[in-house]
Amino acid sequence: MTTRKPIIAGNWKMNLNHFEANLLVQKLAASLTAEQLEAVETVVLPPFTDLRTVESVIADGKLKIKYGAQDVSPHAGGAYTGEIAGAFLAKLGCSYAVIGHSERREYHNESDELINAKNKAAFAAGLVPIFCVGEGLDIREAGNQVEHVLAQVDAGLEGLKTEQLQQIVIAYEPVWAIGTGKTATPDDAQEVCGAIRARLVEKFGAEVADVVRIQYGGSVKAANIAQIMAQPDVDGALVGGASLDAEEFVSIVRFPEHVAR
Numbered sequence: 001m002t003t004r005k006p007i008i009a010g011n012w013k014m015n016l017n018h019f020e021a022n023l024l025v026q027k028l029a030a031s032l033t034a035e036q037l038e039a040v041e042t043v044v045l046p047p048f049t050d051l052r053t054v055e056s057v058i059a060d061g062k063l064k065i066k067y068g069a070q071d072v073s074p075h076a077g078g079a080y081t082g083e084i085a086g087a088f089l090a091k092l093g094c095s096y097a098v099i100g101h102s103e104r105r106e107y108h109n110e111s112d113e114l115i116n117a118k119n120k121a122a123f124a125a126g127l128v129p130i131f132c133v134g135e136g137l138d139i140r141e142a143g144n145q146v147e148h149v150l151a152q153v154d155a156g157l158e159g160l161k162t163e164q165l166q167q168i169v170i171a172y173e174p175v176w177a178i179g180t181g182k183t184a185t186p187d188d189a190q191e192v193c194g195a196i197r198a199r200l201v202e203k204f205g206a207e208v209a210d211v212v213r214i215q216y217g218g219s220v221k222a223a224n225i226a227q228i229m230a231q232p233d234v235d236g237a238l239v240g241g242a243s244l245d246a247e248e249f250v251s252i253v254r255f256p257e258h259v260a261r
């Protein structure tokens with residue numbers, strides 16, 4: 001089996017202006033050693049307007065922190081007022097783009113088809129999608145979470161090439177656990193992340209499925225990261241609220257040390 005490098009990403013959502021972004025990245029850089037950043041891929045996902053600043057801080061300090069955007073247009077360019085093209089994000093040094101976050105599915109009516117188009121647009125621009133899936137509370141209560149998430153996975157990955165599938169990051173974020181303080185149990189997270197990997201094996205073969213990194217997201221904190229990361233099919237976390245606090249996020253990135261303690 002391949003060893004997948006853990007990936008911890010901080011989704012700042014619509015928080016922190018570019019001055020605040022500068023400060024937070026500086027704090028992360030001051031607390032995380034080169035070894036820690038080598039062991040755990042660390043990503044920040046600020047609002048679009050912070051990206052130029054984040055690019056500068058990271059380039060100036062030669063920091064091994066990666067960054068990305070929270071969305072991308074499905075279009076390459078043109079008359080799409082308010083949209084941001086993947087090529088612009090790539091020019092700013094972004095490595096990743098969050099695609100299909102539940103907040104965009106819910107508040108912007110993003111469909112599986114649109115999300116699939118955005119996954120393709122991200123790759124076309126040289127960005128790696130952090131492709132989000134997850135069930136709402138009604139679906140969880142009816143016990144249909146696996147079926148629901150696998151349908152989202154199938155639709156979002158439709159038509160992607162093998163080398164793209166090998167790079168994509170899939171984030172499983174149960175909607176009922178986002179911002180609620182109600183974390184899924186490690187077993188809940190493993191059930192769905194394991195089912196996602198089994199589906200990847202079935203559709204694309206073990207060589208693809210073995211290298212795809214699957215994150216869990218939903219009320220991840222320093223206090224619960226180690227148990228979540230101990231699950232065999234969880235390769236990282238997509239962190240919301242706790243990523244806005246430098247000390248807390250640093251502690252999450254340093255999860256391998258929690259296990260050793």
Ligand SMILES: O=C(CO)COP(=O)(O)O
Nearest residue numbers: 011178179218219240241
């Ligand atoms: O939506 C999330 C990350 O994308 C999770 O948010 P919280 O960590 O605030 O629950």
